[in-house]
Amino acid sequence: MAEEAGARSYGEILKDRISGKAFKNLIAAKVRSGDEWSLKDLALTAANNAEEIEPVYADSPEGEEILRHSAAHVMASAVKKLFPEAKIAIGPAIEKGFYYDFDPEKPFSPSDLELIEKEMAKIAAAKLPFVRTTMSKADAIKYFADQGEIYKAEIAENLPDDEAGVYS
Secondary structure, X not given: OOOOOOOOEHHHHHHHHOOHHHHHOEEEXXXXXXXXXXXXXXXXXXXXXXXXXXXXXXXXXXXXXXXXXXXXXXXXXXXXXXXXXXXEOOOOEEOOEEOOOEEOOOOOOHHHXXXXXXXXXXXXXXXXXXXXXXXXXXXXXXXXXHOOOHHHHHHHHOOOOOEEEEEO
């Protein structure tokens, strides 16, 4: 496996192994290093210590969790577009869906929720890529603080690592 890793992404490695409809359903990589398995973004450069790389498909339990988390990001984008003053906190996937904690100036009304849903549909239809940016923990804290995203800055402060992955 190590000979495949290095300058190639997990997606490139898996593309060599699978094709067609199966590749279109690919959403992430499951990577083993020693006894540890972890999920990796397909765009990440494969680590040289990756002993095993397996595909994660959208219709698998892990894939569904990733899609739910992605939907939460789409919701956050829709809310920020419609309600730029709203602060965002966390948006995890849960067993049957996802949620996102927001701190708007005033509570969302049922008509606001309809607008958010419509905006989410527009964002999804645009098929924009999710882009991961890696930055230092300090830079992530500053990045969110500069945007007035106090909850995200606080989350970044509590990260256990000195590096943060930020998705847009």
